[in-house]
Structure formats: structure tokens, C-alpha cells
Amino acid sequence: MSKFWTVRTGRSGERTEWSIANGVVGGGWDQIPDLTNVKEKEQLREIVTEHRAGSKAQVANATGQLWTMRTQIKDGDYIALPIRATSQVAFGRVVGGYKYLASEPDPTRRHVLGVEWVATDVPKSMIKQDLLYQLGSALTIFRVGNNDADFRPEQIMKGRPDPGARTALNSSAKTATQSTESEDLIEEDGINVEEVAQDEIARLLQEDFKGHELSELIAALLTADGFKCRNSPPGADGGVDILAGMGALGMDSPKLVVQVKSQTSAVSDIVHQQLNGAIHRYQADQALLVTFGGVTGPAKAYLESQYFNIRVWTMGDILNQIYQHYEQLDGEMKAQLPLKQIWVPISEN
Numbered sequence: 317m318s319k320f321w322t323v324r325t326g327r328s329g330e331r332t333e334w335s336i337a338n339g340v341v342g343g344g345w346d347q348i349p350d351l352t353n354v355k356e357k358e359q360l361r362e363i364v365t366e367h368r369a370g371s372k373a374q375v376a377n378a379t380g381q382l383w384t385m386r387t388q389i390k391d392g393d394y395i396a397l398p399i400r401a402t403s404q405v406a407f408g409r410v411v412g413g414y415k416y417l418a419s420e421p422d423p424t425r426r427h428v429l430g431v432e433w434v435a436t437d438v439p440k441s442m443i444k445q446d447l448l449y450q451l452g453s454a455l456t457i458f459r460v461g462n463n464d465a466d467f468r469p470e471q472i473m474k475g476r477p478d479p480g481a482r483t484a485l486n487s488s489a490k491t492a493t494q495s496t497e498s499e500d501l502i503e504e505d506g507i508n509v510e511e512v513a514q515d516e517i518a519r520l521l522q523e524d525f526k527g528h529e530l531s532e533l534i535a536a537l538l539t540a541d542g543f544k545c546r547n548s549p550p551g552a553d554g555g556v557d558i559l560a561g562m563g564a565l566g567m568d569s570p571k572l573v574v575q576v577k578s579q580t581s582a583v584s585d586i587v588h589q590q591l592n593g594a595i596h597r598y599q600a601d602q603a604l605l606v607t608f609g610g611v612t613g614p615a616k617a618y619l620e621s622q623y624f625n626i627r628v629w630t631m632g633d634i635l636n637q638i639y640q641h642y643e644q645l646d647g648e649m650k651a652q653l654p655l656k657q658i659w660v661p662i663s664e665n
Contacts, residue, residue, distance in 0.1 A: 320395075331343045394408065401632035530576050585615040
């Protein structure tokens with residue numbers, strides 16, 4: 317059976333769109349030269365020691381992860397890539413294995429694996445919590461291997477909800493131990509608390525804020541940002557859910573038309589074209605599309621030509637707005653979206 321792996325695309329997922337568009341995954345390790353001809357782990361360790369500053373533990377950790385990327389992830393294995401911006405997961409099949417893109421001008425985009433992407437917009441709401449915890453590992457490169465995880469993502473890739481583990485497996489087994497199959501992995505193999513918390517909040521939004529409820533939340537966030545908002549009543553809205561403007565009466569610029577989509581699937585370019593028409597119909601300055609599921613490829617292409625007319629908030633943007641303005645929300649909204657801020661220590665590599 318093929319194995320499932322995650323190879324992250326940057327600390328905040330900054331290489332995700334580039335990776336999906338170019339049929340690769342990975343990047344980073346910009347201090348490290350081409351590893352194509354590296355055949356022995358000790359040879360790799362020497363390269364890492366020479367080119368990457370850090371403690372003995374950090375060198376060992378980098379060696380273990382790069383060795384996994386270079387030799388352990390095979391053609392026919394699968395990649396499960398969490399996308400923080402949209403609270404979705406992309407799935408793809410490894411093709412061609414490790415590659416060093418020497419001609420790539422950005423040195424953070426050279427160490428990659430070739431990937432044939434199968435599905436790039438699977439909502440995390442289709443995935444059970446135990447599997448999401450695995451995907452939330454703090455590691456950069458790891459195998460998703462616990463709780464029947466070689467079987468379950470394959471079902472999700474086919475458009476089916478996560479069926480859960482078929483048999484009771486040892487949940488105490490460390491994902492990180494399986495992840496690199498290497499004694500070198502020393503990096504703390506715990507959970508990325510921030511990512512797991514974000515997934516939990518995203519799940520709450522997707523379950524409890526549908527349709528008009530999400531419009532009310534977005535209006536509250538825009539109000540906290542200084543806008544005066546008028547919400548359309550529940551039901552048919554003619555393509556506009558919120559009218560927002562500055563000033564005492566909400567009639568000053570910037571004047572926005574806002575369309576809110578609570579679906580978890582990507583929004584097509586037709587919606588953007590409708591929004592562009594709504595700008596003129598309501599004599600607005602700009603338009604905002606709010607969507608849990610992101611936008612399709614043609615929609616992204618259309619947005620390139622509408623840079624000064626339309627903006628899109630996906631799940632990551634919605635969450636950032638919530639973090640920024642939560643204390644300004646009224647009690648009823650806070651009761652519907654109960655959150656608590658906590659402080660946790662972080663380790664810097």
C-alpha cells in the first residue's frame with residue numbers, strides 16, 4: 317500500500333500556491349546544495365554540517381528530514397498537504413521523486429518532490445479529528461501513518477468523508493517515529509498548537525455559520541474595522557449580502573459591496589463577474605468576496621485583472637479578522653463564537 321506523507325511548503329504555507337501550480341511540493345533548505353547525487357546518510361550529514369548553522373541536534377534533525385525527502389518518499393506515494401489559508405487539504409501522488417530545481421531563481425523553491433495533484437480543495441471538515449491532529453504535527457516532513465492513515469486519505473481523495481480507522485490501532489505510537497523512519501529525527505514531534513486551534517475554529521465556523529449567520533459575522537468584523545454596514549435580509553440577495561461604507565451614515569469611501577459564500581467548495585469566476593457588476597449597480601468603490609472554500613483557477617485568473625476592484629477573504633483571512641477584532645464583537649456574537657486567547661512558549665530553531 318502506498319504511504320501518505322506531508323512535506324510542508326513554508327512556515328506559513330507561503331509556497332503552497334506555487335507548489336500546486338507547478339506540480340511540486342517542498343522547498344526551503346535554501347542553504348543546502350543539490351542532493352541528487354547523495355547516496356549515503358553520512359555524506360548528507362557532512363553537507364548539512366558544512367552549510368547549515370546550528371546545534372548538533374538541529375544538524376541531526378535536518379539530516380533526518382532531508383534524507384527522508386531524498387530517499388524514503390517514493391514514486392506512487394501520496395502527499396497530504398494542509399492549506400492554512402482555506403482550511404483545506406490538497407492530495408497528490410508523488411511522481412519523479414526528489415528534484416533540485418537549479419534554474420529556479422528563488423533559492424527557497426529548489427528542493428522539491430514532483431507531485432501530480434489529484435484534489436486541491438478537500439475541506440478539513442471531511443476529515444476526522446484524530447487524522448487532523450496528525451496533519452497538525454510540528455514537523456516539516458513526516459509520514460501520516462497512525463490510525464489506519466494509509467487507507468483513510470485514499471478514501472477522502474475519492475470524494476468520500478473520512479471513514480475513520482478500520483481497526484483499533486496503537487494511538488500512542490509517535491507519528492514522528494514513523495514519519496522519517498530515521499533515528500536522526502530529534503525535533504519535538506508534538507502538535508502544532510496554532511494550526512490545530514485554527515482547524516478547530518474553522519470547523520466551528522463551517523458548522524455554525526452558514527448563509528446569513530456568516531454574513532452577520534462578516535458585518536460585525538467590518539463594523540469593528542470602522543464601516544457602517546447594511547445586511548440583506550435572509551433569502552435571495554441579488555448577489556450582494558452586505559453594503560458597507562465609511563462615515564457617520566456609511567456613505568463615504570471606501571464603499572463596498574460584499575458577497576458571502578459559506579460553501580466549502582471553490583467559488584467560480586462567474587461570482588466575481590457578478591460582483592464587478594454589483595460595484596457599478598450600487599455605485600460602490602470596491603467589492604469583497606468572503607468564501608470558506610477559496611476560488612477556482614479561472615477565478616484566480618480573472619482576479620488578476622481586477623486587482624483594484626475585488627478582494628477575496630478565504631478562511632485564513634476570516635480567522636485573522638476574528639483574532640484582530642474579537643474583543644470588539646458584541647456579547648451575542650461572542651456567545652455564538654466562544655474563543656479564549658492563550659499564550660504558549662515557542663522554540664526557535
